[in-house]
Amino acid sequence: MKQGLVSLLVGLSLSASLALAQNHNVVAIKDAHVVTVSGEELSKATVVMRNGLITEVGASASIPADAWVIDGSGLTVYPGFIDAMSTWGIPSPTGARGGAGATAAATAAAAPAEPRARGPEDRPQTYSYERAADLVTPADTRLEVARAAGFTSAATYPTRGIFHGLGAMIDLAGERGRDMVIVQPIGQEIAFREGGFGRTGFPGSLMGNISYVRQLFLDLDQYQQAKQIYASNPTGNRRPEYDHALEGLAESPRLLLPAEETQQIERMLHFAPELKKPFLLYGLHEGYDRIDLLKQASIPVLVSLKWPEKPKDGDPSEVSSMRDLTMREKAPSVPGLLAKAGVRFAFYSDGVESAADLKKDLKKAVDAGLSRADAIRALTLNAAEIYGVADRMGSVEKGKIANLVVMKGEAFEDKTTVEYVFVDGQEFHPSKDLQQGPTPGGGRRPGMPSDEELQ
Amino acid sequence: MKNRIWFLVASLAFSLNAETILIRNATVMTVTKGTMQNGSVLIENGKISAIGKNINAPADATVVDASGKFLIPGIIDCHSHTAVEGGVNEGTVSDSSMVDIRDVLNPSDINIYRALAGGLTVSNVLHGSANAIGGQTVVIKLRWGKTAQEMIFEGATPGIKFALGENPKRQGYPAQGFGATGPAPERRYPGTRMGVEEVIRQSFLEAKAYQAEWKLYNEKVAKGEHAIPPRKDLRLEPLVEVLEGKRYVHAHCYRSDEILMLIRVADEMGFKIRTFQHVLEGYKVAKEIAAHGAGASTFSDWWSYKIEAYDASPYNAALMTKKGVVVSLNSDSDELQRHLNLEAAKVMRYGGLNENEALAMVTINPAKQLGIDDKVGSIEVGKSADLVLFDKHPLSGFSKPQKVWIDGHEYFDREKDIETRPEFEKKKKALQDKEAAAQPAPGRRRNGSGAAEPTAATPNQGDSK
DSSP states (O other), X not given: OHHHHHHHHHTOOOOTTOTTOBOOSEEEEEEEEEOOXXXXXXXXXXXXXXXXXXXXXXXXXXXXXXXXXXXXXXXXXXXXXXXXXXXXXXXXXXXXXXXXXXXXXXXXXXXXXXXXXXXXXXOTTBOTTOBHHHHOOXXXXXXXXXXXXXXXXXEXXXXXXXXXXXXXXXXSOOSSHHHHEEEOOOOEEEOOOOOTTSTTBSOOSHHHHHHHHHHHHHHHHHXXXXXXXXXXXXXXXXXXXXXXXXXXXXXXXXXXXXXXXXXXXXXXXXXXXXXXXXXXXXXXXXXXXXXXXHHHHTOOEEEESSOOOOXXXXXXXXXXXXXXXXXXXXXXXXXXXXXXXXXXXXXXXXXXXXXXXXXXXXXXHHHTTOOHHHHHHXXXXXXXXXXXXXXXXXXXXXXXXXXXXXXXXXXXXXXXXXXXXXETTEEEOXXXXXXXXXXXXXXXXXXXXXXXXXX | OHHHHXXXXXXXXXXXXXXXXXXXXXXXXXXXXXXXXXXXXXXXXXXXXEEESOOOOOTTOEEEEOTTXXXXXXXXXXXXXXXXXXXXXXXXXXXXXXXXXXXXXXXXXXXXXXXXXXXXXXXXXXXXXXXXXXXXXXXXXXXXXXXXXXXXXXXXXXXXXXXXXTTGGGOOOOTTOTTOXXXXXXXXXXXXXXXXXXXXXXHHHHHHHHHHHHHHHHHHHHTTOOOOOOXXXXXXXXXXXXXXXXXXXXXXXXXXXXXXXXXXXXXXXXXOOOEEEEOTTGGGSHHHHHHHTOEEEEOSSOOOSSGGGSSOOTTHHHHXXXXXXXXXXXXXXXXXXXXXXXXXXXXXXXXXXXXXXXXXXXXXHHHHHTTXXXXXXXXXXXXXXXXXXXXXXXXXXXXXXEEEEETTEEEEEHXXXXXXXXXXXXXXXXXXXXXXXXXXXXXXXXXXXXXXXXXXXXXXXXXXX
């Protein structure tokens, strides 16, 4: 009775669609190895969760009488992993979205292709105002896969255009989209789209993209200034035109900028300060040659888990350049080098969408010199700190959101399995098939444009 | 401002770290001050500090024995598209003056190193010719191994690309790209030479209105009014700079009529054309080009590759020179830029210019056109030590650059390059083998053969750095 009441109060009612989820309001994992990340590792400790929050952690933590108790001997408890730049929870970038997350914005987004842009004033490929928080839905089948790899949260972003929109930190489970949102907006993802002379109009080149981004932020400056002047002197001044592209930018607490290769890293570090917003770089596969520069810049970076590989269907007699060979060899060493240099970094899934691949790709970084502790930190507390949400997630600590992954064995070992995943205190038990097998649906997100379309 | 300080720091760093070098016993072809047999050139702090027959080597100097070799100033290319990442054209609009090559320089483009190996030290990196008013351009020094920002020629006046004729009136390309059949999905204005002229005139009219709008705003602010500032327009800003003489116009053109057209528009709008590029019919209107004060940057002997490039002549460079135009020969190509010395040699065959005049076409003349002739372009005391040492006469087809210096730093050494090649190939082979071992050949096995695909044995000289 008491349990039922609490459950009602916190609004966590179990739905039939979450077949593998158990709903115990109070859970204690006892005698487990606990990797708290924020503090020391505890060899035989108890973690207590109540109503979606961690209430106690420690060797002497008392187990409440109403708790469902898990015997943690032989198990390791980690904070839930965070994908630091994701699309999880947003099932389709265009087309009919429908379902729980659909909003007016989403309906507008499903409209046919934009007319050919004749310049920055047409605001080409700009969805800066679109909110991930309005688009996420627990119906995204990829959430289950992500949980099977130990992920409980994601900084998720819409994916269209140059300005993708306002991201949200979400939990990877919930009854409705709005249950999943932890914080929003957390940032604005920017990508460069090169369309040649073709269909979409301006901008068609990288330099066009950069000048467009620059122009938009100059416009933002002027817009804010004009709005302010107008607010205090509306009489006799012409009203500034409402511009939702700029409203979206104004709301962005930070910018995510692409920087995969050395010259792109240098370029973005030189360019980004012009935009007068906190920023972080993502990609970083050639970062091994610019570690000192990144350290000096002291900005956080997000490393893509999609390591560069030899093209699968390339001409077998084609010889790769030394640069490409080196990049494929050394990209997984980037996280280890960043950790040694003290550059704050986190990982992002970048389209790797089977649990087995995610595990394999993380292990590559560990094999290439990243310590296990640093790997776990990058997957948890680093990501939370980068987004300024370390006060509520990212470690196994009293008062934080009950996002945990419980493994049999140590993380990054081949034989290790994920036994339990807790998201907002809600328990999941990922199947072995999901943990080891390929993604249902072949790993490609429904409705995702092909690479050719994005070129 | 921050940028400017940064450039100062960078240029200081380049010169301060430079070593003292004495190049001895070379045939020194200064270009501007004649040629000296058995001459020596002393480099200190990145600059040429002495030229003469008998220069004593300072105690800390590295001495380069150049007996039998030829020393010339670093070669300058007034028309290049090397080291541009992500497209050289923003061709989606007929005036793309908001884009800037400076933003997309790729210092790791291997063509920079290959050009160095041909004695090139300075490039005018231009936007393409897809539209009437193209993007902003930048002059770089080929400081291979440095960042994009460090390659920018400090103090060189930035430019903007204009284009006349066939390319800008192409109205954009079909969806499948240049050469595909079928119309462009939505055609871009203009479609005629008249339209090209109108685009340029219209843009300058807008630039003038923009200039006036800001002037008015600044006056209002000075009077203490609460005026709303005009929108800062990245497309019109560079055109205002052109009007104020702070940015050079480099205009791609072929036909004499369009050359005269642009001179008329420039006179009407009140700006100067710094260089006409390609300018294959320049010999017909050389007097008018000289009177406008523009330079001409052309090809040595390349024509008939399109309809507007037929009425051309290899005598073009020589004829324009004789009419008082400052003429340079450019590459417009990643390949041609590696042997511009041989392009220069052709004006001796076609037009009867002398050795100095020929070398000037790829050194001091492009330096004049880019407004950097006080710093580079000849071997003179006080100029930057941008030098090329050839094994044979630089105007001979058998000559090869042996060493190339920029600001007194050695950026290319032929012997060292050759020496490192076996080691490079070994490393590359090791990486290939490692990759092949880790990932069995992904190709389908044919005829039941289980043998893994052999990796191609052809060494790729392509990326020797």
